[in-house]
Amino acid sequence: MSNKKQNILIIGGGLCGSLLALRLGQRGYNVTVYEMRPDLRTTDISAGRSINLAFSDRGNKAMKLVGIEDKVKKLCIPMNGRMLHDKEGNTFLSNYSGRDYEYINSISRGELNGLLLTEAEKHKNVSIHFNKKCLSVDFEKTTALFQDYHTKDEFIEDADCIIATDGAGSALRQSYFLEKKFLFSFSQQWLTHGYKELSILPNEDGSYKTYKNALHIWPRGDFMVIALPNLDGSFTVTLFLSFDEGEYNFNNLTTPEIVTEFFEKEFPDALKLMPNLVEDFFENPTAPLGTVKCSPWHYKGNTLLMGDSAHAIVPFYGQGMNASFEDVVVFDEVLDQHEGNLPDGEAGWEKVFSEYDKIRKKDTDAIADLAIDNFHEMKDHVANPIFQEKRKIEMALEKEFPEDYSSKYSLVTFNEDIGYREAMIRGRAQDKAILNMLSDGVISTEDDINDILDKVKTETEAILEDDKIAGLQ
Amino acid sequence: MSNKKQNILIIGGGLCGSLLALRLGQRGYNVTVYEMRPDLRTTDISAGRSINLAFSDRGNKAMKLVGIEDKVKKLCIPMNGRMLHDKEGNTFLSNYSGRDYEYINSISRGELNGLLLTEAEKHKNVSIHFNKKCLSVDFEKTTALFQDYHTKDEFIEDADCIIATDGAGSALRQSYFLEKKFLFSFSQQWLTHGYKELSILPNEDGSYKTYKNALHIWPRGDFMVIALPNLDGSFTVTLFLSFDEGEYNFNNLTTPEIVTEFFEKEFPDALKLMPNLVEDFFENPTAPLGTVKCSPWHYKGNTLLMGDSAHAIVPFYGQGMNASFEDVVVFDEVLDQHEGNLPDGEAGWEKVFSEYDKIRKKDTDAIADLAIDNFHEMKDHVANPIFQEKRKIEMALEKEFPEDYSSKYSLVTFNEDIGYREAMIRGRAQDKAILNMLSDGVISTEDDINDILDKVKTETEAILEDDKIAGLQ
Numbered sequence: 001m002s003n004k005k006q007n008i009l010i011i012g013g014g015l016c017g018s019l020l021a022l023r024l025g026q027r028g029y030n031v032t033v034y035e036m037r038p039d040l041r042t043t044d045i046s047a048g049r050s051i052n053l054a055f056s057d058r059g060n061k062a063m064k065l066v067g068i069e070d071k072v073k074k075l076c077i078p079m080n081g082r083m084l085h086d087k088e089g090n091t092f093l094s095n096y097s098g099r100d101y102e103y104i105n106s107i108s109r110g111e112l113n114g115l116l117l118t119e120a121e122k123h124k125n126v127s128i129h130f131n132k133k134c135l136s137v138d139f140e141k142t143t144a145l146f147q148d149y150h151t152k153d154e155f156i157e158d159a160d161c162i163i164a165t166d167g168a169g170s171a172l173r174q175s176y177f178l179e180k181k182f183l184f185s186f187s188q189q190w191l192t193h194g195y196k197e198l199s200i201l202p203n204e205d206g207s208y209k210t211y212k213n214a215l216h217i218w219p220r221g222d223f224m225v226i227a228l229p230n231l232d233g234s235f236t237v238t239l240f241l242s243f244d245e246g247e248y249n250f251n252n253l254t255t256p257e258i259v260t261e262f263f264e265k266e267f268p269d270a271l272k273l274m275p276n277l278v279e280d281f282f283e284n285p286t287a288p289l290g291t292v293k294c295s296p297w298h299y300k301g302n303t304l305l306m307g308d309s310a311h312a313i314v315p316f317y318g319q320g321m322n323a324s325f326e327d328v329v330v331f332d333e334v335l336d337q338h339e340g341n342l343p344d345g346e347a348g349w350e351k352v353f354s355e356y357d358k359i360r361k362k363d364t365d366a367i368a369d370l371a372i373d374n375f376h377e378m379k380d381h382v383a384n385p386i387f388q389e390k391r392k393i394e395m396a397l398e399k400e401f402p403e404d405y406s407s408k409y410s411l412v413t414f415n416e417d418i419g420y421r422e423a424m425i426r427g428r429a430q431d432k433a434i435l436n437m438l439s440d441g442v443i444s445t446e447d448d449i450n451d452i453l454d455k456v457k458t459e460t461e462a463i464l465e466d467d468k469i470a471g472l473q
Numbered sequence: 474m475s476n477k478k479q480n481i482l483i484i485g486g487g488l489c490g491s492l493l494a495l496r497l498g499q500r501g502y503n504v505t506v507y508e509m510r511p512d513l514r515t516t517d518i519s520a521g522r523s524i525n526l527a528f529s530d531r532g533n534k535a536m537k538l539v540g541i542e543d544k545v546k547k548l549c550i551p552m553n554g555r556m557l558h559d560k561e562g563n564t565f566l567s568n569y570s571g572r573d574y575e576y577i578n579s580i581s582r583g584e585l586n587g588l589l590l591t592e593a594e595k596h597k598n599v600s601i602h603f604n605k606k607c608l609s610v611d612f613e614k615t616t617a618l619f620q621d622y623h624t625k626d627e628f629i630e631d632a633d634c635i636i637a638t639d640g641a642g643s644a645l646r647q648s649y650f651l652e653k654k655f656l657f658s659f660s661q662q663w664l665t666h667g668y669k670e671l672s673i674l675p676n677e678d679g680s681y682k683t684y685k686n687a688l689h690i691w692p693r694g695d696f697m698v699i700a701l702p703n704l705d706g707s708f709t710v711t712l713f714l715s716f717d718e719g720e721y722n723f724n725n726l727t728t729p730e731i732v733t734e735f736f737e738k739e740f741p742d743a744l745k746l747m748p749n750l751v752e753d754f755f756e757n758p759t760a761p762l763g764t765v766k767c768s769p770w771h772y773k774g775n776t777l778l779m780g781d782s783a784h785a786i787v788p789f790y791g792q793g794m795n796a797s798f799e800d801v802v803v804f805d806e807v808l809d810q811h812e813g814n815l816p817d818g819e820a821g822w823e824k825v826f827s828e829y830d831k832i833r834k835k836d837t838d839a840i841a842d843l844a845i846d847n848f849h850e851m852k853d854h855v856a857n858p859i860f861q862e863k864r865k866i867e868m869a870l871e872k873e874f875p876e877d878y879s880s881k882y883s884l885v886t887f888n889e890d891i892g893y894r895e896a897m898i899r900g901r902a903q904d905k906a907i908l909n910m911l912s913d914g915v916i917s918t919e920d921d922i923n924d925i926l927d928k929v930k931t932e933t934e935a936i937l938e939d940d941k942i943a944g945l946q
Contacts, residue, residue: 183716183761187660243656288656376944432943439942469912470905471849 005030009159011134011144012036012166015109016307016324018116018128020165022066023328025123027335033126034146034157036133036166041114051197052228052236054079054215054318055107057416062325065332068119075112076105077229082378083214089269093214094391097407098398102414104215104318106228134171137162139299140181144171161349162303165324168292170309176299184294191289191314191375193223194250195240198280200273202233209273210235215318217378218267222246224379225267237274240289240379250286289314291368297357301349304356306331311364316374317412319367323420330360366421370412390434392445393452400449405456425464433459478503482632484607484617485509485639488582489780489797491589491601493638495539496801498596500808506599507619507630509606509639514587524670525701525709527552527688527791528580530889535798538805541592548585549578550702556687562742566687567864570880571871575887577688577791579701607644610635612772613654617644634822635776638797641765643782649772657767664762664787664848666696667723668713671753673746675706682746683708688791690851691740695719697852698740710747713762713852723759762787764841770830774822777829779804784837789847790885792840796893803833839894843885863907865918866925873922878929898937906932 006029010017013035021033037043055076063069080103081095096103120126131149138144144162147154164172176184200209208229210216216227216235223242227235242249248262256278263271271277292312297305307324334356338348381387397405406415408427415423433456437443443452479502483490486508494506510516528549536542553576554568569576593599604622611617617635620627637645649657673682681702683689689700689708696715700708715722721735729751736744744750765785770778780797807829811821854860870878879888881900888896906929910916916925 183663183763185660185662187658187662187766189658189660190656290656293660381944428943428945432939432945435943436939466905466909470901470908471854472901472905 006160007032007158009034009144009157009162011137011162011164011170011172012307012309013113013117013128013130014165014167014307015113015116015321016327017165018113018120019062019066019325019328020163020306020331021126021128022116022120022123023332025120025126026066027332027339028125031120031123031126032157032159033120033128034132034134034144035128035130036149037130038149039117039130040110041117051109052106052230053109053112053321054228055105055112056318056322056413058319058329058413059322059325061416062329065329066119068115071115071119072107072112075107075115075231077107077231078103078105078213079215079228080213081215083211083216085216085218085267085269087220087266087268091211093211095395097410097414098395098400099402099410099414102410104413106215106230108230109321134164134166137164137172137175137303139172139175139179139303142302161301161353164303164305164309165307167308168290168312170305172303173292173294173305173309176294176305182296182299184296186294187292189291191372192245193240193242193375194286194288195238195315196250196281196286197284198225198237198239198274198277200227200235200237200270201276206233208233208235218270219379220266221380223248223266225270226378227270237270240375243286243288253281256282291372293365293368295357295361296354297361298350298353301351301353304353311361311368313364313368313371314375315371316378317367317371319371319412319420323364323367326416327360327364331356334359363420366419366424367412370408370420370424370427386435386438389438389445390431393434393438393443393456396445396449397453397456401453405453426460429460429463429467430456432463479633480505482507482617482630482635484610484635484637484643484645485780485782486586486590486601486603487638487640487780488586488589488794489800490638491586491593492535492539492798492801493636493779493804494599494601495589495593495596496805498593498599499539500805500812501598504593504596504599505630505632506593506601507605507607507617508601508603509622510603511622512590512603513583514590524582525579525703526582526585526794527577527701528585529577529791529795529886531792531802531886532795532798534889535802538802539592541588544588544592545580545585548580548588548704550580550704551576551578551686552688552701553686554688556684556689558689558691558740558742560693560739560741564684566684568868570883570887571868571873572875572883572887575883577886579688579703581703582794607637607639610637610645610648610776612645612648612652612776615775634774634826637776637778637782638780640781641763641785643778645776646765646767646778646782649767649778655769655772657769659767660765662764664845665718666713666715666848667759667761668711668788669723669754669759670757671698671710671712671747671750673700673708673710673743674749679706681706681708691743692852693739694853696721696739698743699851700743710743713848716759716761726754729755764845766838766841768830768834769827770834771823771826774824774826777826784841786837786841786844787848788844789851790840790844792844792885792893796837796840799889800833800837804829807832836893839892839897840885843881843893843897843900859908859911862911862918863904866907866911866916866929869918869922870926870929874926878926899933902933902936902940903929905936 008024008029008031010021010033013033017033021031024031063072081093084092084094121128132146135145135147142162143156143158145156164170177186203209212229218225223240225239227237229235244251253259259278259281263277291314297310306327313320334352338352394407408431411423411427437459443455481497481502481504483494483506486506490506494504497504536545554566557565557567594601605619608618608620615635616629616631618627618629637643650659676682685702691698696713698710698712700710702708717724726732732751732754736750764787770783779800786793807825811825867880881904884896884900916928
């Protein structure tokens with residue numbers, strides 16, 4: 001097939017780019033990847049970046065597609081629920097699902113990225129080059145300008161098409177925006193809060209200092225701390241806090257004394273596990289939290305944005321990496337449908353790119369919005385009585401009716417065969433139904449579970465129908 | 474008062490900038506305005522731009538504030554409702570309100586802008602300079618770089634504070650975005666549709682060729698034509714059409730024959746009034762329709778975005794100019810509260826700017842969203858039976874209970890004492906209540922009007938309460 005001789009240039013060899021290179025390599029394309037950083041398999045470049053991430057069913061679907069599910073599983077630490085810590089140090093485990101077999105995983109970004117690069121490089125038709133930074137893309141000519149990190153030499157690469165998986169600060173997206181050659185819709189939205197990574201180190205014997213199989217949360221209304229386990233017995237801890245509002249904020253946490261005072265007051269049990277707090281706090285950077293959406297992702301059949309470059313989201317649903325991996329699955333399905341019609345030139349890629357854009361964007365918009373909802377849920381609602389009652393009812397529904405009920409969280413996280421947008425619309429309607437019926441006394445946690453299921457289903461359908469008639473969907 | 478010696482630099486002398494200059498001049502500030510275009514009172518620069526606009530109560534509140542309501546009234550042509558034109562040329566007048574004294578106006582952009590400039594220049598402490606284009610703003614130093622249109626000389630202006638009213642392509646907003654010196658949230662969203670201005674010229678005796686006191690609409694589902702009257706007997710006509718979708722679109726309307734065929738088929742009665750169609754069509758530009766939102770609007774007490782530079786919206790609610798005028802009213806109220814505390818320097822302006830930003834942004838976000846809703850309502854829903862029944866019921870409610878009921882349109886357009894956001898939330902809930910009760914047969918246009926009012930009120934409150942409990946407001 002002539003199209004298999006097509007040369008595809010991928011900008012960025014992070015999680016999405018390396019998976020895409022692997023998959024396109026498997027499909028027989030000539031793939032060249034340029035990555036700005038050094039090879040993370042031989043260089044330690046983790047400082048200050050998220051070193052572990054939540055990995056769940058949508059991400060795993062992509063691993064199945066490329067045949068490395070088992071290898072990835074070895075890197076995973078299951079997290080069955082949220083372990084909530086109150087100010088007195090009391091803990092409460094809130095499962096992610098009423099179905100025992102549904103859980104999320106903590107995984108090392110570096111290990112997973114390294115595995116994907118190694119698997120991609122096994123294909124002779126895939127080549128990966130490190131320390132080559134993309135400066136700009138000429139999307140009309142389908143060429144990209146790179147600079148070598150060491151020599152500072154600049155060079156131009158040509159391809160049949162270019163796919164940019166170069167993250168939230170994408171060079172291709174910047175070229176789309178600045179060149180003003182077509183109508184490019186774009187948004188970047190910053191939260192008032194930033195984040196800083198800290199750590200809970202292992203015990204001397206290498207064991208975990210707190211419960212291993214959970215995502216720990218210290219919700220405090222306006223701010224929070226979370227912790228995810230690593231394979232070496234440590235936890236990566238993240239403080240989410242306002243830059244400039246509230247009694248304590250990133251702008252006024254300027255001395256070891258104030259930082260320690262803040263943790264003593266708000267997170268005393270966490271502080272006991274973190275003798276290294278002050279050192280971490282002042283060594284690690286404070287980073288902002290942003291959402292990026294844009295449209296269109298493609299320019300004709302020349303160039304395409306994928307992964308964070310197309311849709312950077314905040315981390316609160318644990319879906320950033322999963323969404324980027326799912327991009328590759330959806331792109332692969334579009335290729336299945338259209339590859340046979342791919343002529344040698346651009347017209348074929350234009351069909352593929354525009355079809356992918358059309359199918360996929362509504363879902364990445366949805367997960368971006370859901371991730372912001374979950375910011376408020378995690379730092380605040382999880383400690384709110386009516387939300388706790390809702391959670392209790394949903395766990396019971398999922399346990400009793402594993403085939404018939406899934407909470408919003410389950411729809412988003414464990415139902416990889418429906419899109420994020422459908423999960424959002426149904427999940428939000430369910431939440432609204434349950435919260436209002438609890439508030440109005442129509443249901444209570446003491447009721448017969450069959451009655452509750454009937455009422456929740458009926459009310460959810462009514463809410464969906466009302467929104468539809470009002471043109472709100 | 475020391476603050477009255479403050480020098481305020483205004484970038485842009487359009488509708489918002491000239492009103493702001495007038496009001497700040499009235500308050501005693503030293504005001505300097507730089508406008509990139511020539512003086513529109515002595516130069517014809519209307520080509521291709523909207524030459525008339527909808528003017529309503531929020532805008533008029535600003536005219537009252539500066540004491541020129543009577544002068545503006547002379548420029549106004551009342552439009553009591555929408556005159557809908559179907560394909561067969563049948564017309565149907567749909568009033569904007571059930572209250573006879575509520576209507577909107579068609580007004581000449583140029584005449585109104587000229588009046589505001591003239592009124593502003595009556596103040597010795599206000600000076601206005603034309604043909605000076607702002608290239609960039611140094612918001613840390615509170616200086617702006619300008620270029621003279623004729624000499625091409627560049628010069629820097631200093632001020633105590635700078636307010637940019639330089640429209641959708643604002644130089645200050647661009648400086649905020651490109652400099653990356655603080656976290657600047659920004660979005661630009663383009664519609665798939667663009668617009669082109671056309672015209673219905675007066676009869677030879679100077680009279681109007683169609684009904685004068687209405688906003689004419691030819692709704693066709695995926696596209697539409699509208700027309701607003703001018704004082705000289707003409708109408709400014711606007712075609713809203715997709716750039717590249719549908720049987721006819723801007724990309725394929727490339728010959729006089731196709732343009733004429735399109736109008737013959739879709740707008741035969743309009744075509745009869747427009748012997749000049751083809752000439753207009755190929756002389757006038759096709760322009761895109763975009764929404765811009767951003768945050769924050771201010772940098773410390775140095776600089777502030779106001780009007781379209783802060784919130785450019787699509788024209789479908791007829792609120793673009795009204796929202797910008799209302800900005801000045803809200804800013805004036807904030808000055809009333811804080812001016813007494815304004816010290817000589819920046820700290821005082823920072824309080825004013827941040828307070829204004831906090832109060833105002835939620836409302837301009839709301840009118841931006843409402844304007845996009847109305848795009849779909851105007852081109853499509855106005856011709857939909859259930860929306861027509863809703864409209865009929867709302868007209869009856871407003872007529873029967875002028876003190877007790879206002880439709881979403883009335884809340885937005887004729888209730889200048891509530892904000893756009895409150896109008897949006899209540900208005901959408903009412904729409905949802907009426908549409909669903911009509912659909913479910915709970916109310917009908919034949920019912921007793923008192924019963925309908927009770928049911929609409931009760932259902933609206935229930936919807937608002939349900940959304941509140943679900944955290945959706």
